[in-house]
Amino acid sequence: MKQLTTLAALFTLLAIQACSSPPPEQSAVTPSSEPIPATLDNPASVKMQTFILRGEVVLGPDVSSLTPCDSNNQYWLDLSPELKQQARAVAHQPYQALYGEVIGYLTPPSQTGFNGDYTARFVVQQINQLSAENPQRCQHPSRPTRAFGTEPFWSIQFTPQGLEFQPLGGDKQHFMIENSQLSTQQRHYQFPEGQLSLVRAVCSDNMSDTLYSWRSTLTLSATTYQGCATLSNVDTTQTWASTYFASASDQRGFGVTLELNADHSAITRYRYLSGERELVEKGYWQQLNPKQVQVVMTHHQQQYLLSERIYTRDGFQLHADKEKIGHQVYPISEGGLTLFQAKSITDEQATFHRPTLNDHPQSIPSRGDYDEQVDQAIKRYFALHKTDPSHVHYRWLKYDLNGNQTPELLVQLDWCQQDQCTLLIFEQKAGEWRFNSRINQVATPFQLGKLAHHGWQDLILPIRRDQQTQHYQLAYNGISYPVTTRDAQPAQTTQISGVTLFADGLEPKSGVKL
16 A cells, blocks of 8 residues: 555656557558557557567476566566467476567566566467577577478568568579468468468477477479468567657656667656656556557556556657556546657767767866856756755856757756765756756766767766776766766767866866855
8 A cells, every 4th residue: 555655646746747550471460440549447448469579488387487689677478378388398497598489468467476576477379489499599680471391491481572482402482472361360372373371370390499389381383381480570569669758847847758668668767856866667568559559667666566558659749648556547637748759869960960079179167257147047946946055156167968059058066975066957948047957976077978869968977986987978868867877887988079078177166156
């Protein structure tokens, strides 16, 4: 109950202040008619669309899990008794690492039991392939739907132009598909030279420790080939994977960042202008239809809690008007929550919008003189956060961090621990300085990186860790720079530009007094 109260309080704060179908060769078959919009008020309308995940599969007597390719995240693998029996026939011993491609959908973990510590459970509808022969297949590129056999060796796969047939020792042949019939259990393709049939059934090629879920029959001229088949291992729902955000403002004291990751994990961050520690929720996402995505948070600040939103896509925006916490549905006030997709700046855009920093070495000293607009911006920040500005000193400078030809205002306060002080960043909006970022414990001088994230230049900060001072890279997250340097990554020498800010290294105590 205490955990539910915590999330409910967070949602209350938000409510007050916020105050295409895949082609035939893809892994999922979706209806061609316009889908009925899913709503949290009508649970029957929330229908999960299956998708494919591939990665390292571990099967054991008590625990079965999947670690997606290029991910450190793990999902509990929920297999039916029949599928579990088929899968265990591949493994030579319990908890052996296997390569797997599974088709299914995500659902929340239990609050208790073995799966309670996982982000989600992946409910397997079918196994595309499971192999003990080479568990490192994540490094292989994705593949289209493919049929193949060993007696004799042959293979046929889908291409944008149709089908490509490769006999052992022979030349490739290309066929144009004239007709196809698809269902969840069978797939039939006809072309002038013959036909290809796929039937859902357990299959093994007898040459490797690999399990497949489709059998294939290829009739070509007067020859019939028998074998197995795999569906495409391309996740067609990856168009949702991105970072989305709603910026903080003076009226709304926090910003929201939603990360929909390629491994189907999701992270929601609430960042407060007051400098309070950000709140983090973790969970998963999955497509409901081409226009809607389900985002379920299963852990709030590392505690088990369930909250769900259904976002509808409109161009580069996501919009949700309700949130489900536990079993209760709440409206999000003022028309709901709209998030904007963060677009990373391309190399070509970066070259066009800003000079290569390494070609223009600069040393920008801080200033300790009084400027009324600068002083008023800092006082507004203190007023917004109900903080007494008395006896606070600061030094400041201006520099264009985001390449929009308008400089940002950087202010270092004398809130310091040893030689590391609080840095405030303001950007010019509607003719006045608007607060953008606060970074604690920043030592000066520091440099800018050559790379930009979300259009903002990386900051290269000197940070002392393990009794050594090294350069670390702090990247813009689409809303702001992070409040702390805790997650900053080590910077390579090739990533550091020649631009140095607060180059004089003067303490803010020697600057302007509020």
